[in-house]
Amino acid sequence: MNFSRSVFRVAIAGTALALSLTACSSGSNQPGASNVPNGAGKDGPVLQVYRGGSGQFVENYNPLSPTVLKDVDGLIYERLFFFDNLQPLGTEPTPELGKSYKINDAGTVVTVQLQEGVKWSDGEPFTAKDVAYTFNTMRDNDALNRTGNTPKAEATSDTEVTLTFDAASFGTVPTILGSPIVPEHIFSKMADITTDTNLKPVGTGPMKPGDFTAQSYTYDKSDTFREADKVVPAGLRYYSLSGNEAATNKLLAGELDWAGINIPDVEKVIKSKPDLHLQDTTNQQVILTTCSNAKLGCTGPQTSPAVRHAMAAAMDRDQINKLAYFGRGVPISPTFGVVPRDNDLIDKAFPTMPMTADPAKAKSLLEADGWKMGSDGIYAKGGERLSMAAVVTSGYTDYISALEVMKQQFKEAGIEIVPQQQANAEVTSARGLGKFQVAIDSVFDGPVADPYYIYSNSFNSANLVPVGESGNPYGNTSKFSNPEVDAAVQAAGATQDVAEKAKQYAIIQKIIVEDMPLVPIINNKGFVMYNDSIYTGWKLYAAGGAEQTLLQLKLK
Amino acid sequence: MALLRKLGFYLVALFAAVTFNFAIPRLLPGNPVDILLGKLTVAGPVSPGTRQALEVLFGSDTSTPIWQQYIEYLKSIATGDFGVSVTYFPTPVVDVITSALPWTLVLVGLTSLITFIVGVSLGTVAGWKRGTWVDSIIPATTILHALPYFWFALVLVYFLSIQLGWFPLSGGYNVRTSSPGFNGPFILSALYHAVLPALTIVVSSIGGWILGMRNMMVSTLSEDYVVTAEAKGLSPRRVMVMYAARNASLPSFTGFAISLGFIVGGSVVMEQVFSYPGIGNAFLLSVQNNDYALMQALFLIITIAVLFTNLIVDLFYSVLDPRTRAHR
Numbered sequence: 079m080n081f082s083r084s085v086f087r088v089a090i091a092g093t094a095l096a097l098s099l100t101a102c103s104s105g106s107n108q109p110g111a112s113n114v115p116n117g118a119g120k121d122g123p124v125l126q127v128y129r130g131g132s133g134q135f136v137e138n139y140n141p142l143s144p145t146v147l148k149d150v151d152g153l154i155y156e157r158l159f160f161f162d163n164l165q166p167l168g169t170e171p172t173p174e175l176g177k178s179y180k181i182n183d184a185g186t187v188v189t190v191q192l193q194e195g196v197k198w199s200d201g202e203p204f205t206a207k208d209v210a211y212t213f214n215t216m217r218d219n220d221a222l223n224r225t226g227n228t229p230k231a232e233a234t235s236d237t238e239v240t241l242t243f244d245a246a247s248f249g250t251v252p253t254i255l256g257s258p259i260v261p262e263h264i265f266s267k268m269a270d271i272t273t274d275t276n277l278k279p280v281g282t283g284p285m286k287p288g289d290f291t292a293q294s295y296t297y298d299k300s301d302t303f304r305e306a307d308k309v310v311p312a313g314l315r316y317y318s319l320s321g322n323e324a325a326t327n328k329l330l331a332g333e334l335d336w337a338g339i340n341i342p343d344v345e346k347v348i349k350s351k352p353d354l355h356l357q358d359t360t361n362q363q364v365i366l367t368t369c370s371n372a373k374l375g376c377t378g379p380q381t382s383p384a385v386r387h388a389m390a391a392a393m394d395r396d397q398i399n400k401l402a403y404f405g406r407g408v409p410i411s412p413t414f415g416v417v418p419r420d421n422d423l424i425d426k427a428f429p430t431m432p433m434t435a436d437p438a439k440a441k442s443l444l445e446a447d448g449w450k451m452g453s454d455g456i457y458a459k460g461g462e463r464l465s466m467a468a469v470v471t472s473g474y475t476d477y478i479s480a481l482e483v484m485k486q487q488f489k490e491a492g493i494e495i496v497p498q499q500q501a502n503a504e505v506t507s508a509r510g511l512g513k514f515q516v517a518i519d520s521v522f523d524g525p526v527a528d529p530y531y532i533y534s535n536s537f538n539s540a541n542l543v544p545v546g547e548s549g550n551p552y553g554n555t556s557k558f559s560n561p562e563v564d565a566a567v568q569a570a571g572a573t574q575d576v577a578e579k580a581k582q583y584a585i586i587q588k589i590i591v592e593d594m595p596l597v598p599i600i601n602n603k604g605f606v607m608y609n610d611s612i613y614t615g616w617k618l619y620a621a622g623g624a625e626q627t628l629l630q631l632k633l634k
Numbered sequence: 635m636a637l638l639r640k641l642g643f644y645l646v647a648l649f650a651a652v653t654f655n656f657a658i659p660r661l662l663p664g665n666p667v668d669i670l671l672g673k674l675t676v677a678g679p680v681s682p683g684t685r686q687a688l689e690v691l692f693g694s695d696t697s698t699p700i701w702q703q704y705i706e707y708l709k710s711i712a713t714g715d716f717g718v719s720v721t722y723f724p725t726p727v728v729d730v731i732t733s734a735l736p737w738t739l740v741l742v743g744l745t746s747l748i749t750f751i752v753g754v755s756l757g758t759v760a761g762w763k764r765g766t767w768v769d770s771i772i773p774a775t776t777i778l779h780a781l782p783y784f785w786f787a788l789v790l791v792y793f794l795s796i797q798l799g800w801f802p803l804s805g806g807y808n809v810r811t812s813s814p815g816f817n818g819p820f821i822l823s824a825l826y827h828a829v830l831p832a833l834t835i836v837v838s839s840i841g842g843w844i845l846g847m848r849n850m851m852v853s854t855l856s857e858d859y860v861v862t863a864e865a866k867g868l869s870p871r872r873v874m875v876m877y878a879a880r881n882a883s884l885p886s887f888t889g890f891a892i893s894l895g896f897i898v899g900g901s902v903v904m905e906q907v908f909s910y911p912g913i914g915n916a917f918l919l920s921v922q923n924n925d926y927a928l929m930q931a932l933f934l935i936i937t938i939a940v941l942f943t944n945l946i947v948d949l950f951y952s953v954l955d956p957r958t959r960a961h962r
Contacts (some may be wrong), residue, residue, distance in 0.1 A: 143723070224681045273724040315809075507664040524679050551672065
């Protein structure tokens with residue numbers, strides 16, 4: 079264990095060094111020798127893509143498998159609708175295999191009208207039976223039922239399918255309608271759908287598989303795609319690289335058209351390359367998760383809400399943003415609604431967190447809670463110092479520097495945190511068991527722009543286990559429990575009326591802002607990069623929007 | 635009889651290693667499902683039932699008693715069926731290893747051999763001609779040996795690949811112009827891609843061989859039998875190679891034997907820097923993902939390789955050095 083960790087640290091140090099090296103290599107640019115078209119006719123050059131693959135690729139074209147190759151779900155297989163979670167709640171999804179859908183008022187039945195005349199790449203017609211087969215298979219197989227709430231499906235005609243949920247499921251509908259649809263005539267012949275790697279995939283999407291090697295694989299344009307004339311690139315090539323440093327080198331050398339790489343201080347790194355641009359695609363709301371609930375076994379000063387509020391007040395978010403996020407972060411709302419996207423769903427009583435520190439406020443909060451300043455400059459109560467261990471995964475450099483900055487800032491307010499770097503597996507295990515005091519991590523977007531997903535995941539007592547029992551390390555890790563919040567989450571999940579949702583969210587927001595089990599730090603926008611020297615019209619999405627991106631690309 | 639005793643010893647060592655193999659990964663905190671879940675969470679929205687679905691899929695059954703798992707494990711070793719890798723789900727562990735192993739064996743194996751031969755030869759000459767200008771290669775190579783070699787690799791990448799563009803940045807071969815197999819373009823491309831990684835290994839490890847060999851040469855040269863050989867009027871070359879170098883190289887052979895076994899373990903850091911598709915990469919990923927099946931198989935292969943090479947060298951040693959032969 080020690081061996082591998084130290085090696086890992088060395089690798090991380092190497093990564094950082096390579097990044098700083100490449101950051102100053104402005105003079106070198108290999109012309110795009112890479113972008114030789116391998117398709118014939120009027121198709122454009124093959125897109126060179128890196129989307130975070132490392133190690134060896136596994137030839138797995140089964141979109142129902144968790145280890146499927148990147149963008150098989152999206153380029154070979156399509157969903158009924160594509161939901162863009164960067165747009166405000168209520169935005170209509172983009173139809174793919176579906177044409178339109180209706181949900182009944184109870185939120186239990188969804189009727190979907192399908193596109194007509196769509197064909198699978200082997201020439202078989204696509205019908206409602208394929209859709210019904212897909213959902214019924216997911217429902218009947220525990221290993222595939224990832225929503226835990228897959229509907230019963232019935233093909234009512236060739237182009238209409240009815241999905242029946244067991245309970246009101248407005249929250250699950252986007253995930254279901256955004257699931258890849260597979261052909262019944264192929265998948266029903268598999269011995270075990272969960273482990274079959276589907277080496278000859280038959281899909282409806284714009285691409286079909288090309289070459290595969292463990293280091294790189296390609297997609298070739300599919301001529302049977304119904305909008306094939308709108309697809310310009312002759313294909314895509316995906317790479318496996320060892321990580322950020324190798325990917326950044328390749329990007330700066332002009333060898334990648336499309337890259338999801340988390341580069342620190344990215345704007346400076348790509349400044350000298352006029353062809354490279356970035357688009358924000360995700361909201362990573364960085365937080366301090368506290369084990370907050372003493373009733374369920376949490377121990378330490380952070381079980382007091384006053385301490386959590388004091389930490390929130392003692393943070394100088396501007397400084398954290400500058401030092402850990404290179405100024406790319408934006409203010410965060412204590413309600414975890416994303417500003418300005420979710421403005422309609424955030425109670426006006428809760429502005430975004432101040433970007434400057436207020437140690438005086440932090441101190442008065444602590445003193446009102448009975449803490450007394452000790453001789454070492456750290457508060458104490460009943461012999462217990464206001465000192466907490468803060469776990470962070472080693473190698474996650476942004477989290478580590480944010481914690482180090484906060485450690486200094488908290489000292490001003492008489493609070494001590496002790497950052498502890500641990501291997502990812504250790505941190506994950508500690509979070510699952512609740513055996514931590516403070517952890518730095520993030521909450522991420524849901525399938526559509528609705529804080530419902532954050533509330534029902536991180537604040538819902540349905541996801542709760544006491545400290546010491548193995549729970550979901552990405553669920554309700556703060557051990558927060560409040561019956562009013564549970565009821566409001568349930569009520570919000572049973573309506574699609576935005577105004578009614580906002581009303582329920584106001585109830586939740588008042589309670590979670592007062593209790594603050596997750597201390598908000600900053601909203602760090604995730605981004606994807608592209609090179610527009612060959613293609614223009616780049617529109618990038620968070621997850622699974624590859625088909626939509628592809629349809630908008632034009633040759634420069 | 636001596637041979638049997640030796641084999642018996644290696645069998646006991648193998649059994650102990652195999653048992654540790656079983657125990658160590660199980661002492662790691664966490665489980666593969668939660669680690670995959672973490673990756674999925676970062677990649678996009680994750681539905682609430684995902685954790686349970688993955689548990690069913692990976693068959694993470696913790697209710698089987700540990701002794702039963704151990705028996706299953708011993709059975710799997712005997713049959714060569716190491717199960718399915720979680721990192722590369724649903725690929726069998728054996729396939730993961732067989733596709734990564736050739737890269738490591740060829741690159742690290744060949745470079746280790748080159749380093750050893752060149753290092754020992756240079757060391758022989760340096761010891762023979764001690765006190766002349768040849769001695770200056772000692773400090774020069776020792777400095778290179780002392781460099782952290784991932785750093786040296788990064789420097790090579792920066793100057794030779796990024797700045798001058800002479801060598802590829804990363805990877806095992808050019809994935810765009812060739813495909814793996816026994817064909818000209820692929821072999822040429824693989825060799826071209828192997829230059830920098832090989833250079834890194836050779837430069838960073840040759841110093842040790844030279845220094846060790848040179849010092850042994852110096853002390854061997856003062857032995858009586860060398861003086862005798864010289865007095866007999868044998869040619870200097872024969873004295874150097876057959877009398878001095880043959881005896882001086884014994885410790886180097888031991889070192890080489892041990893390093894041979896570790897070739898199979900790959901070169902984790904070098905493979906990271908160059909995105910090289912070898913065992914080291916698979917090893918790192920298996921540990922990061924709590925991939926017990928893959929970890930066990932990799933540990934096992936490394937153990938067997940180290941034991942096996944040690945056995946071979948043990949046997950070979952008695953040919954080289956008659957003193958180590960067991961007395962009947």
